[in-house]
Amino acid sequence: MWRTILLCIFAIASLAQESPVEEAVAPVYPAAALLARASGSVIVTVHVGEHAKVTDASVVEGNALLRPPSLDAARQWRFAPQQAGHDLKLIFSFRLMPQNTPEAQLSAVFRPPYAVEVRHIDPEPVSRVARNGLGDSPAKR
Numbered sequence: 001m002w003r004t005i006l007l008c009i010f011a012i013a014s015l016a017q018e019s020p021v022e023e024a025v026a027p028v029y030p031a032a033a034l035l036a037r038a039s040g041s042v043i044v045t046v047h048v049g050e051h052a053k054v055t056d057a058s059v060v061e062g063n064a065l066l067r068p069p070s071l072d073a074a075r076q077w078r079f080a081p082q083q084a085g086h087d088l089k090l091i092f093s094f095r096l097m098p099q100n101t102p103e104a105q106l107s108a109v110f111r112p113p114y115a116v117e118v119r120h121i122d123p124e125p126v127s128r129v130a131r132n133g134l135g136d137s138p139a140k141r
Helices: 002-017 032-035 067-074
Strands: 019-025 040-048 054-061 086-097 109-112 115-121
Touching: 040 067, 054 067, 067 086
Parallel strands: 086 115
Antiparallel strands: 040 054, 040 086, 109 115
C-alpha cells in the first residue's frame, strides 16, 4: 500500500515539474537533409520566459543539417503560464519512411511532454552516373 502511495506522489511531483504545452510546432524536414538522407534526433534546450514564450533556444546535440529547422520550430513553442524563467529540453526526431508509406503516416507525431517526430518519404538514391547524364535512357536502348 505504501509503495502505491509513494508512486502516486512521485507521479504527481513529476507532472508538477512539467510545463504544459499550449502550442507545439513541428520542424520542416530540410531539402538538404533529404538529399543527404540524414535522420536522427536533435535536442534543443529552450528557456521559457515570463509570458510562457520561448526567449532563448540552443542545440545540445544533433545532425548539423537538422539543427536550423529544429531551432526555428523550438522558438515557436508556447507553454501554459507557470513559473517564469525555467529551461526545458525539446526533442525533434527526423525519420525517413519507406517509399510505400501511406500518406496518413507521414504527418508529424507529437509525444508528450516535449518530443516531436517528423516523417518524410525516403528519397530515391541518385547514382553518380544518372546525375552526370551518362546512364542508359530508354531511348538509347
